Amino acid sequence: MQLEERYTLKKSNPAIKVLVYILLVIWAFINLFPIYFMFTFSLKSNEEIFGKNIIGLPKEWLWSNYVSAMKTGNMGLYFFNSVLVTVFSIAISIMAAMMATYALTRIKWKAAGFTNAFFMLGLTIPLQASIVPVYVVLSKLHWLNHYSTLIIPYSAFTLSMSILICTGFMVDIPYDLDEAARIDGCGLWGTFFRIIAPLLKPALSTIGIYAFLQCWNEFMFANVFISDSKHRTLPVGIKALSGQHTTDWGPIGAALVIATFPTLLVYIFLSRKIQDSFIAGAVKG
Amino acid sequence: MAENKTIQTKKSHKDFRKGLDIFLFLLPAILLFVGILIAPIIVSVYRSFQDWNGFSEGTFIGFENYKELFTNGSIKWMVALKNALILAFFSVFVQLPISLLLALLLGRKYKGERFFLSVYFMPVLISTVVIGQLWLKIYNPDYGLLNTALDALHLSDFKHVWVGEVETALGSVIVPTVWQYIGYHMLLMYAGVKGVSPDLREAAMIDGATNWQVDRYVVIPIIKPVIRTSVIFAVTGSLKTYDLVRILTEGGPFQTTEVPSTLLENMLFLRNRYGMGSTISVMLILLCFAFSLAISAAFKEKD
Numbered sequence: 001m002q003l004e005e006r007y008t009l010k011k012s013n014p015a016i017k018v019l020v021y022i023l024l025v026i027w028a029f030i031n032l033f034p035i036y037f038m039f040t041f042s043l044k045s046n047e048e049i050f051g052k053n054i055i056g057l058p059k060e061w062l063w064s065n066y067v068s069a070m071k072t073g074n075m076g077l078y079f080f081n082s083v084l085v086t087v088f089s090i091a092i093s094i095m096a097a098m099m100a101t102y103a104l105t106r107i108k109w110k111a112a113g114f115t116n117a118f119f120m121l122g123l124t125i126p127l128q129a130s131i132v133p134v135y136v137v138l139s140k141l142h143w144l145n146h147y148s149t150l151i152i153p154y155s156a157f158t159l160s161m162s163i164l165i166c167t168g169f170m171v172d173i174p175y176d177l178d179e180a181a182r183i184d185g186c187g188l189w190g191t192f193f194r195i196i197a198p199l200l201k202p203a204l205s206t207i208g209i210y211a212f213l214q215c216w217n218e219f220m221f222a223n224v225f226i227s228d229s230k231h232r233t234l235p236v237g238i239k240a241l242s243g244q245h246t247t248d249w250g251p252i253g254a255a256l257v258i259a260t261f262p263t264l265l266v267y268i269f270l271s272r273k274i275q276d277s278f279i280a281g282a283v284k285g
Numbered sequence: 286m287a288e289n290k291t292i293q294t295k296k297s298h299k300d301f302r303k304g305l306d307i308f309l310f311l312l313p314a315i316l317l318f319v320g321i322l323i324a325p326i327i328v329s330v331y332r333s334f335q336d337w338n339g340f341s342e343g344t345f346i347g348f349e350n351y352k353e354l355f356t357n358g359s360i361k362w363m364v365a366l367k368n369a370l371i372l373a374f375f376s377v378f379v380q381l382p383i384s385l386l387l388a389l390l391l392g393r394k395y396k397g398e399r400f401f402l403s404v405y406f407m408p409v410l411i412s413t414v415v416i417g418q419l420w421l422k423i424y425n426p427d428y429g430l431l432n433t434a435l436d437a438l439h440l441s442d443f444k445h446v447w448v449g450e451v452e453t454a455l456g457s458v459i460v461p462t463v464w465q466y467i468g469y470h471m472l473l474m475y476a477g478v479k480g481v482s483p484d485l486r487e488a489a490m491i492d493g494a495t496n497w498q499v500d501r502y503v504v505i506p507i508i509k510p511v512i513r514t515s516v517i518f519a520v521t522g523s524l525k526t527y528d529l530v531r532i533l534t535e536g537g538p539f540q541t542t543e544v545p546s547t548l549l550e551n552m553l554f555l556r557n558r559y560g561m562g563s564t565i566s567v568m569l570i571l572l573c574f575a576f577s578l579a580i581s582a583a584f585k586e587k588d
Binding site for chain 1: 303304306307310311313314315317318320321322323324325326328329332339387390391395397400401402403404405406407408409410411412413414415416418419420421422427428430433464468469472473476514518521524525527528531532545546549550553554559562563565566567569570573574577
């Protein structure tokens with residue numbers, strides 16, 4: 001009886017259901033359109049983009065746009081730079097975070113809680129807070145325009161979030177394991193490297209994804225700290241390219257696609273994992 | 286007696302060893318964290334009280350920078366602050382309600398829930414620089430989609446040089462910023478909605494509540510902590526905004542779309558006023574903390 005009632009209640013308003021679907025589809029369209037637009041105009045000539053065929057599929061597929069983005073726009077180099085900076089930043093951040101989290105959660109000492117709270121300050125501190133002194137110190141040391149100029153700050157700024165996510169995973173590992181290892185004669189370092197670190201693989205992908213997006217897309221530090229074209233990352237490279245090619249849209253579109261497709265590719269295969277890493281990052285933050 | 290002593294030294298030796306291990310485990314994180322975040326902030330606070338060009342010694346001037354920031358109109362601090370607050374307003378009162386609506390709708394188990402969720406979240410993953418470039422193509426006065434569409438609809442009177450006119454520039458920055466992060470807040474809220482036990486929902490339904498009533502009286506009160514987090518992120522994010530302004534308007538026309546972060550950069554590169562730049566940094570930290578605390582307090586009061 002009750003079940004039937006619920007059934008009627010839920011089904012009572014098919015009009016609203018249709019309306020909701022229309023709304024969801026329109027919003028999906030609004031979110032997909034810019035990406036569709038980007039892919040299509042990256043393959044068009046100015047003639048098509050500027051009037052003949054603004055939003056249709058390209059009539060003539062101009063792959064030469066990609067060639068000129070790579071050649072005159074240097075996108076290949078910027079892509080390589082972005083990969084290099086991102087990979088090293090993530091590696092450093094993860095290593096430092098795992099070690100710190102181990103000391104904070106699995107070794108008993110008095111100030112562990114306080115130290116953890118100290119690291120969590122980083123979640124609310126804006127990037128802007130340190131930019132002036134870091135810039136001055138780096139320029140006095142003649143350390144601007146290196147890969148490490150970006151790698152070190154990036155790993156520092158992703159550190160708090162890495163520790164937060166790591167903590168979530170590490171407290172789930174049973175503490176009996178540590179004791180068993182200790183009885184077998186493993187020291188703290190042995191326990192960490194042989195027992196705990198291998199068990200943190202699921203945490204690695206969550207942290208890695210989060211840090212990847214932060215570093216891959218970061219613009220402010222890259223824009224302020226890097227002035228020579230050799231060490232530019234993709235976001236800064238795109239800004240420079242669009243300054244040169246104000247009238248030639250095709251190569252800019254190609255550059256945008258080059259900068260975006262790794263993210264989209266990963267997202268297609270790991271959408272759930274990526275969403276989970278954002279949720280994990282925000283639940284406590 | 287002697288035995289006791291050796292045990293004690295052994296113990297203190299062990300303690301020392303443990304302390305050393307803890308220190309070594311924490312060392313990389315501390316070096317990064319203190320070196321890049323904490324120490325620079327302390328230096329920023331110190332330098333914010335100085336007239337300093339970044340390379341000479343700098344002279345102590347007390348609160349002069351702070352005073353000048355608020356009184357010297359040519360620095361445009363009040364303009365920047367106003368813009369950031371306008372953006373915060375739209376984030377909280379336009380962006381978040383849309384996010385909440387989408388999260389609640391998707392929480393009702395419509396077909397294709399995962400697909401919609403994934404599509405709505407996509408803009409969050411794309412670099413703001415790319416998003417900015419795409420919107421520049423939309424706003425372009427001669428060939429942009431927006432003006433072309435207005436022409437096609439015989440609404441040519443409404444055409445604008447969107448990012449170049451004083452009246453429309455700020456709006457042109459706000460629209461993409463608000464749009465891009467709708468999916469982010471939606472995802473957080475959706476996770477909250479999914480966390481609501483299905484039993485509660487069903488119980489309310491059996492009592493005769495409609496879907497809207499369930500959302501209003503059951504789901505929203507439960508996900509309030511998530512909403513609070515979102516409000517904090519939306520406001521502090523607006524205060525920190527930089528990328529889209531730098532790409533779309535460069536703070537122009539006539540510096541009407543400056544935000545705190547673009548001013549900060551101007552102080553370093555256009556004016557060589559590192560002391561004032563530090564002052565802006567410090568103000569940003571203070572504003573972010575103050576707003577976070579105020580929002581948390583406001584949510585507590587409502588309970």
